[in-house]
Amino acid sequence: xxxxxxxxxxxxxxxxxxxxxNCTYSNSASxxxxxxxxxxxxxxxxxxxxxxxxxxxxxxxxxxxxASQYISLLIRDSKLSDSATYLCVVNNDYKLSFGAGTTVTxxx
Amino acid sequence: xxxVMQNPRHxxxxxxxxARLRCSPMKxxxxxxxxxxxxxxxxxxxxxxQKENIIDExxxxxxxxxxxxxxxxxxxxxxxxxxxxxxxAYFCASSPRQNSGNTIYxxxxxxxxxx
Numbered sequence: 723x724x725x726x727x728x729x730x731x732x733x734x735x736x737x738x739x740x741x742x743x744n745c746t747y748s749n750s751a752s753x754x755x756x757x758x759x760x761x762x763x764x765x766x767x768x769x770x771x772x773x774x775x776x777x778x779x780x781x782x783x784x785x786x787x788x789a790s791q792y793i794s795l796l797i798r799d800s801k802l803s804d805s806a807t808y809l810c811v812v813n814n815d816y817k818l819s820f821g822a823g824t825t826v827t828x829x830x
Numbered sequence: 831x832x833x834v835m836q837n838p839r840h841x842x843x844x845x846x847x848x849a850r851l852r853c854s855p856m857k858x859x860x861x862x863x864x865x866x867x868x869x870x871x872x873x874x875x876x877x878x879x880q881k882e883n884i885i886d887e888x889x890x891x892x893x894x895x896x897x898x899x900x901x902x903x904x905x906x907x908x909x910x911x912x913x914x915x916x917x918x919a920y921f922c923a924s925s926p927r928q929n930s931g932n933t934i935y936x937x938x939x940x941x942x943x944x945x
Contacts, residue, residue, distance in 0.1 A: 726872065753931070754930065754931035754932070755931075756931060756932065763919075763939075763941070764938065764939075765921055765936040765937060765938050765939050766873065766921070766936055767936070768932060771931070771932055809872065809873075813929070813930070813931035815928075816861075816863070816878055816885075816886075816925075816928050816929040816930075817875045817878075817886075817889075818865075818873070818875065818929075818931070818934070819872075819875070820865075820872035820873040820874070821872050822870065822871050822872040823872065
């Protein structure tokens with residue numbers, strides 16, 4: 723079983739739409755959780771940390787459910803520039819475990 | 831604004847040759863991590879090094895792969911006798927102390943193609 727599983731998508735949405743997706747993780751002892759963004763043939767970049775209480779960063783909202791071991795990301799008012807692959811990432815000590823990514827394409 | 835520097839960015843090797851990937855961490859960072867991303871897969875942890883020490887190499891294939899981070903100079907990931915399955919993006923990351931999740935910064939990656 724993979725440590726982090728994500729729906730690969732793709733999610734193809736019009737500008738201004740809301741898109742949401744999630745991931746599940748297998749290690750209940752995981753310590754911290756993140757969403758990263760990766761553009762084609764680029765390095766992953768930290769989008770935001772994820773907390774059980776839920777947190778927002780502008781148009782992005784992330785949520786962690788420790789009991790069910792899933793993490794969600796919601797993007798409101800999608801922009802063309804949001805087109806990317808979103809990586810669900812779980813940290814255990816110093817090791818990051820990455821999901822394979824969810825591809826989002828925002829169309830004009 | 832010198833981030834994590836990796837070179838070469840793109841490398842083509844024939845089967846059986848050696849590949850050497852270099853990583854210079856951000857200034858002030860003494861912890862280096864290597865990750866590999868195979869096509870259509872997530873990044874996978876390979877190795878964690880501090881200056882002159884390998885802390886954790888549990889993600890490294892048992893044969894042909896080695897890593898070092900000498901006192902002076904960049905960290906090196908070395909792949910001997912490359913095979914087609916080694917074709918991947920290799921990302922280096924660094925942190926100022928042991929990574930706690932959000933203190934890690936990635937380089938732009940080295941894309942290895944084995945022909």
